[in-house]
Amino acid sequence: MSVYRSSRFSRLEPYVPGEQPRERKYIKLNTNESPYPPSPAVLQAVRRASETLNLYCDPTALRLRQAAAKVYGVEPESILPVNGSDEILNFAVMAFCDGRIPIACPEITYGFYPVLAALHGVRLRQVPLRAGFTVDHRDYLCQNCTVMIANPNAPTGLALTLPQIEEIVRSNGKNVVVIDEAYVDFGAESAVALTKKYDNLLVTRTFSKSHSLAGARLGFGIADPGLIADLAAIKDSTNPYNVNAMTQAAGIAALEDNGYYMENCRKVAATRAWASEELRALGFELTDSSSNFLFARHPAIPGEELYEKLRERGILVRHFSTPSIGDYDRITVGAPEEMRALIGAVREILA
Ligand code: PMP
Numbered sequence: 001m002s003v004y005r006s007s008r009f010s011r012l013e014p015y016v017p018g019e020q021p022r023e024r025k026y027i028k029l030n031t032n033e034s035p036y037p038p039s040p041a042v043l044q045a046v047r048r049a050s051e052t053l054n055l056y057c058d059p060t061a062l063r064l065r066q067a068a069a070k071v072y073g074v075e076p077e078s079i080l081p082v083n084g085s086d087e088i089l090n091f092a093v094m095a096f097c098d099g100r101i102p103i104a105c106p107e108i109t110y111g112f113y114p115v116l117a118a119l120h121g122v123r124l125r126q127v128p129l130r131a132g133f134t135v136d137h138r139d140y141l142c143q144n145c146t147v148m149i150a151n152p153n154a155p156t157g158l159a160l161t162l163p164q165i166e167e168i169v170r171s172n173g174k175n176v177v178v179i180d181e182a183y184v185d186f187g188a189e190s191a192v193a194l195t196k197k198y199d200n201l202l203v204t205r206t207f208s209k210s211h212s213l214a215g216a217r218l219g220f221g222i223a224d225p226g227l228i229a230d231l232a233a234i235k236d237s238t239n240p241y242n243v244n245a246m247t248q249a250a251g252i253a254a255l256e257d258n259g260y261y262m263e264n265c266r267k268v269a270a271t272r273a274w275a276s277e278e279l280r281a282l283g284f285e286l287t288d289s290s291s292n293f294l295f296a297r298h299p300a301i302p303g304e305e306l307y308e309k310l311r312e313r314g315i316l317v318r319h320f321s322t323p324s325i326g327d328y329d330r331i332t333v334g335a336p337e338e339m340r341a342l343i344g345a346v347r348e349i350l351a
Contacts, residue, residue, distance in 0.1 A: 008121075015115040018318055027338045030316040032183070032293050034212040035335035036267075039260045042213075042253040049249035057245035059236070064248045067255040068220055072192050077225040080232055081251065083242045085182060085206035085219030089148075090116055091234045092202055092221070096176040097122040097146045105148040106135050108156065108325060110180065113148055129156075133287060133295075133325075137164035141171040150180040152188045155320065155330040157289025159188035166194055169201045176227065178202045183291035185210035185265045186272075192222050199224035202231075209292055211254045211261050216247045268292050268333050275331075275339040282346060297327040300350065313345045 001010070018031035065076040072079070082088040093116045097103055102123035105113050117124040125145060130136045133156040140147050147168060152159040169177045169191075179191045181203055192203050202223040208214035221231050235242055243251070254261060272294065276286050279296055287295045297303060307319035307329055318330040333339065 009119075011118075013115065013118065015112050019316060021316070024314070026311075026314050026316045027334065027341055028316050029332040029334050029338065029342065030318045030330075031214070032209055032291075032332045033214045034209060034264060034268075034292075035333075035338060036212055036264045038212045038250065038254065039257045041257050042250045045249040045253035046216075046246045049246045053245060055245070057241055057243065057248055059240040061243050061248050064243070064251045064255075067252045068222075071255050071258050072222060074192065074195060074222060075225070078195060078222055078228055080221040080228050080235065081243045081248070082219045082221060082235070083239070083247075084208060084217040085180070085204045086112055087242060088202075088204045088219055088221040088231065089113070089178070089180065090119075091231045092146070092148075092176070092178050092204075093117065093120050093122060094234050095227075095230045096178075096202075099123075101175065102145040103148050104140060104143045104145050106150075106153060108133060108153075108322065109148075110150050110154045110182075111320075132158075134158055135160060137168055140168045143172055144175065146175055147172055147177045148180065149178070150182065151191070152183045152186075152289070152291045154183070154291070155293065155318070155325070155328075156287045156295050157183070157291040157293060158287055159184075159290040162189040162191060162194075165189075165191045166198075169194060169198045173198075173200060176200050176202055178204060180204045182206045182209060183293075185262070186292045187265075187269055187290035195223050199226055202227055207251060207254060210265050212264070213247075213250055213254060216250050218243065218247050218251050265292075271336050271339055272333045274336070275333060275343065278339075278343045279346070282343075282350060292333045294331045294333065295325075295328055296331060297329070298350070303327050303329045306346075306349065309349045310342070310345055313348075315342055315345055317342075 061081040064081050065079045068079050069076040103117050104125040107126040107128050127139045184190050195201050205220045207218040284296045284298050303319050
């Protein structure tokens with residue numbers, strides 16, 4: 001740290017993203033990307049958009065909002081495109097939390113929430129999970145703070161039902177409830193339709209997982225136009241051109257080709273079922289994941305050791321050092337051949 005850093009940020013503990021190794025080729029099952037490429041229409045749209053990169057992109061991303069509105073069944077005024085959903089989470093903390101309004105979130109969840117709370121000097125109320133890493137929706141009723149829940153949760157993959165989400169939103173009428181649906185396309189129920197009924201619900205989406213655009217950085221906030229105006233005010237006060245021209249074009253083409261991506265999600269869910277069964281047969285315990293990753297432990301090998309032995313064999317998974325989940329590894333559901341390689345390596349390690 002230099003002597004120039006503001007004292008406000010002297011104790012920052014930044015988020016540590018999963019590895020993106022360049023030194024050798026791994027089977028990458030560590031950051032929940034899609035194993036499938038963007039559709040040909042997306043590649044063509046990006047190429048076309050690259051021809052006018054001398055011009056600024058549309059700061060309102062109008063065509064992208066219109067395309068997203070069509071797919072999600074809301075009005076364009078209810079959508080804010082962002083530079084990856086991490087950005088909308090940041091905007092939400094800036095817009096809806098402060099010294100008097102803390103954040104309530106599960107104790108085990110996406111590691112970016114505590115980082116954002118610390119960045120903005122917002123208190124974090126971490127709600128313990130229940131047996132089997134479950135989130136009990138009754139723990140989030142009438143919180144008097146901004147509620148932030150990933151549904152499905154990470155890294156467990158466990159999902160709440162839509163009626164449970166609705167009860168949380170209804171009971172927190174004086175505060176904003178953020179439902180982070182990064183993984184919803186892989187098998188959970190979306191709360192997007194509830195944004196038309198409740199003006200305190202913000203649903204966040206990412207195109208990093210189900211829509212094969214992790215490298216393009218695209219996410220969305222979906223909410224009542226009032227909340228979206230608050231978030232857009234923060235966006236326009238920090239980075240008005242937050243979603244670049246190529247990403248806007250990629251997003252429009254991906255939304256127009258949504259069927260291709262939903263079919264990929266079905267393939268991932270089928271691979272998830274197959275790989276879960278194989279791992280259970282090898283003695284693993286797994287949560288009932290609704291997402292594109294598995295959360296697994298084996299009684300005979302600590303999570304960190306399995307992570308390291310897989311890494312030696314060219315397979316990357318994610319291990320978290322948090323003690324309560326230290327026995328586990330999070331394994332992205334890759335293509336069928338990648339998962340066959342994983343199962344083969346695990347079998348070898350256990351032997
Ligand atoms: N929410 C959750 C629960 C996540 O796991 C991730 C991915 N790390 C994100 C949001 C952010 O995704 P992105 O910024 O790539 O859209």
